[in-house]
Amino acid sequence: MSASILQENKEKFEELQRTIDEYKDKEGPLMPIMHKAQDLFGYLPIEVQEYIAEALDIPVTDIYGVATFYSQFTLKPQGKYTIGVCMGTACYVKGAQAVLDELKKELNIEAGDTTEDYQFTLEATRCLGACGLAPVIMINDDVYGRLVPSDIKGIIDKYRDK
């Protein structure tokens, strides 16, 4: 493991270690530990996965398999704001694709990617459960509904330098 990452994130690794110690001898320790790691680091870099594997004495493939199986884990650093564009049936029918296309244009990234300044991550998501407001996007915990593509620029600008 690269020593610099350990040193730069000493406190985060210490906190992760406390969670590992707490769950290590319990049944099914992997999920709570991985959640903690995702919270602490914002994503699961290779060094963190190797750290967990070493601590639990299991192959790193076990961690990586779980990390790639569940969509709530991510292997890449995420932006400060994650924009989820609902692609559920109702939103899709109401023009979600056009909203997503406008976001791609505005942020100059593809779905699943993060802007170079790590301000925004763009995701196409399953149904967010707000079909009455279709089409819907979420920016972290904020919900925006009944959107048309021309709304996008104004909304994004609110988060640009926040």
Next chain:
Amino acid sequence: MEMVKLTIDGIQVEVPKGTTVLEAARSANIQIPTLCYLKGINEIGACRMCLVEVKGARNLQASCVYPVADGMEVRTNTKKVREARKVNLELILSNHDRKCLTCVRNENCELQALSKQLGVDDIRYDGERIDYAVDELSPSIVRDPNKCILCRRCVAACRNVQGIGAIGATERGFRTTIEPVFGKSLSEVNCVNCGQCIEACPVGALREKDDTERVWDAINNPDLHVIAQTAPAVRVALGEEFGMPIGTRVTGKMVAALRRLGFDRVFDTDFAADLTIMEEGTELLNRLKNNGKLPLITSCSPGWIKYCEHNYPEFLDNLSTCKSPHQMMGAVVKSYYAEKHSIDPAKIFVVSIMPCTAKKFEARRPELSSTGYPDVDAVLTTRELAKMIKQAGIDFVKLEDEEFDPTLGDSTGAGVIFGATGGVMEAALRTVYELVTGKSIENLEINAVRGLDGVKEVEVPLGDITIKAAVAHGTANARALLEKVKSGEKEYHFIEVMGCPGGCVTGGGQPIVPAQVQMEIDVGKVRAAAIYDEDRSLPIRKSHENPSVKKVYEEYLGEPNSQKAHELLHTHYTPRRKF
């Protein structure tokens, strides 16, 4: 043992409690098709090929994981069962890369066999396919996800049997792939190249890196003096590739076939195994005498060596500095043999025929080139040799036996038993006992180190001290043993480790035995029995009595562990990252 009575297809069956329906059916000579099932290794009910009807159960059940119960009524061949199996198989085939004609597993593929058995005559589902890159960067193993059917037999072999976990299932659903982490190649992770994944694979998703064309080129090059050497385990398995029963000894035919392929000399790695015993035995005695690092751990298995480098760097000084036998042979060929016959070592091409895929990686280690040239130029598995023999149109089964070429082809029973777990230890003890005590060993056959127990122990009194020795095979067993040594729970003078379960006879380069056959035959046991038969058939059975080994010491090396021997026959190791 508590017994359970049930009926399968109307036949009364009585089996021990805990038996699965699949095994119970087998005992009644009913063959239920399987695909993801690999006895004792992968029993997960994933592929749905072994579905059966159990009276009273709501759905069809996977018989490989369904335990028998008293009074159970099972039907294995109803219309419903046959249709369900066939649809499942067609779905597996729908996104399989069906290039059977050019597949390495053509005619030895469990998917192909099932297709025939279940009467698939049309692929009704033309599913979407993802085109995956083939991982060819490892010198030992090629991984082709396009052929993978996600049965997880390789994952179970790597993770559970070997305790490594170099590959695992990643992503989900249609995108599920069996691969190393972070999109890396097998060559960039903790894979030890043992090839147990290849042995486990029912299809062509995992195979050895094919070196046959390189060897053909060398043979066809008139400027090169091309030498073959064969590991002990090859001679008890090669015949299987030509339809001979498992456990058939084909030493003489193998030598004859190698000559017909065009090799200039056919030497025996067993000679170098005897040489290894002289060097390693002397190393052990020196370490005992001079308070050297103990336990001494054998170094013949390149899978084990790489495992140790990744996982137990603190034990690297315990490893014997002896090169593995085929590397010793290569070094002796390019020095002693080259000088004696006035051949430029640059023009010698050494080909090792090995039961092993890890030897391909080993042969490329830069430190293994004592003469300035690689000790070994190419490594072929038993399977690749069979392929070349077939390409050459040689009728293997009808070949008359021939003998190895002299001196470097002369060996003993001690060299032969290197092919089975415990064999290196047994060969070493035969020699060390006699060298130390000056007495003839009473019982040559040291049964305590034979057989397939994960870890075996033996104590041998040697004059003043009693040698405590242990044998482990398969890296998971080696790990368990080393952990005990590390914690101080166990103390030994000498440890043998072979990286593959069963030792070289069931190495990753050996003929692949279908899962259905493995249900009936313990392949490791049968091939090992052939190895011990070969030992018994030989006039000399102790390494130090090999007259040709003595001759090479007299004419060239001096004595075991001499300066010259160190230059040519010994090596060192490198710590590697754990993951």
